[in-house]
Amino acid sequence: MRKITSIAAIGAALSWQPVAAMAAEKKAEVQYTSLPAASTWHLDYSEESCNLMRTFGTGDDALTMKMEWTNPGTDGFDIQITGGHRLLPKPGAKITYRFLPNGQEIVSDRFFYGSGMIDGKQAVTIGLGGANFNGESPPLADDKNKSGGKRPASKDGGNGSTGEVAPASVDAENAKTGVRVQAMAFALTNYGAYRLELGSMEKPMRAVRECLDDLLAGWGLDAAVMASLRSPPTPRGNPGKWLVPDDYPSDALRNEQSAVVAFRLMIDSEGKVSDCIVANINHDEGFAKFTCGLLSQRARFNAAIDANGNPTPSYFISRAIWAVPLW
Numbered sequence: 001m002r003k004i005t006s007i008a009a010i011g012a013a014l015s016w017q018p019v020a021a022m023a024a025e026k027k028a029e030v031q032y033t034s035l036p037a038a039s040t041w042h043l044d045y046s047e048e049s050c051n052l053m054r055t056f057g058t059g060d061d062a063l064t065m066k067m068e069w070t071n072p073g074t075d076g077f078d079i080q081i082t083g084g085h086r087l088l089p090k091p092g093a094k095i096t097y098r099f100l101p102n103g104q105e106i107v108s109d110r111f112f113y114g115s116g117m118i119d120g121k122q123a124v125t126i127g128l129g130g131a132n133f134n135g136e137s138p139p140l141a142d143d144k145n146k147s148g149g150k151r152p153a154s155k156d157g158g159n160g161s162t163g164e165v166a167p168a169s170v171d172a173e174n175a176k177t178g179v180r181v182q183a184m185a186f187a188l189t190n191y192g193a194y195r196l197e198l199g200s201m202e203k204p205m206r207a208v209r210e211c212l213d214d215l216l217a218g219w220g221l222d223a224a225v226m227a228s229l230r231s232p233p234t235p236r237g238n239p240g241k242w243l244v245p246d247d248y249p250s251d252a253l254r255n256e257q258s259a260v261v262a263f264r265l266m267i268d269s270e271g272k273v274s275d276c277i278v279a280n281i282n283h284d285e286g287f288a289k290f291t292c293g294l295l296s297q298r299a300r301f302n303a304a305i306d307a308n309g310n311p312t313p314s315y316f317i318s319r320a321i322w323a324v325p326l327w
Contacts, residue, residue: 032195048279050211072212075175079128087124093189100183104135228307233267259287269311271301
């Protein structure tokens with residue numbers, strides 16, 4: 001299991017470790033302990049994301065939940081849950097979560113965790129990617145290239161386009177606004193099962209949508225134009241050729257350095273990359289400039305088309321996973 005250094009939510013430097021692959025299975029009925037809200041919702045604006053945070057419960061049972069939106073063009077968000085040392089997963093641990101009352105239950109052993117010190121106490125953070133209020137799970141994009149002596153960056157996400165057609169949401173309004181959400185059920189093997197009493201999400205999600213519109217404005221884009229696009233920018237050719245095994249930096253490979261680089265490409269009205277911005281990198285900063293350099297040279301798109309049928313500037317969000325294989 002390879003260790004990756006990152007900066008956790010809530011400001012602590014944690015040591016992140018990936019845990020296995022996605023799984024789903026039926027289980028026996030679980031009794032959840034209710035954790036009432038112990039704080040108000042806090043919305044944190046940044047240049048690349050909108051973050052909604054709240055603490056539930058008190059004492060040893062206290063959990064702080066963070067939801068992070070990085071792509072205004074999708075309904076997905078990442079979840080981080082921080083608690084005491086008992087939250088540290090054991091080998092083979094699985095997480096079960098569901099947004100109540102109507103969200104689909106997700107059972108997964110694919111998550112990240114990290115431990116560190118927060119306010120002088122040991123804390124553990126669990127990270128889950130690709131969530132939404134309906135519980136629909138997106139397809140995974142990594143572990144597709146296992147040839148050769150090294151694995152290049154895999155790219156997933158995007159501006160609502162990954163080359164695969166996602167199923168239509170059974171409740172599009174709830175996926176976007178969380179209008180029917182009241183709580184989140186969360187359980188971790190060997191830890192416990194809790195119901196985080198979120199309460200009405202109407203006002204906090206209205207603030208999130210305003211924040212996402214502000215993100216677009218900060219990127220030089222009009223939120224109304226982006227919301228009414230006939231089509232987003234789509235890659236020309238095979239995006240898998242943007243980053244290939246032979247690109248892996250020799251020094252990083254020799255030193256067994258890995259990195260996950262979250263990036264945003266600004267796409268002009270001709271489909272060319274006008275800028276590459278690294279939104280977040282969880283390890284060696286050297287990968288950031290290197291990754292953007294390759295993407296700026298190789299990535300080409302069909303430009304986004306606005307409501308009037310004209311090409312228009314837009315953006316493409318994804319991440320590159322540089323990982324030295326264990327085999």
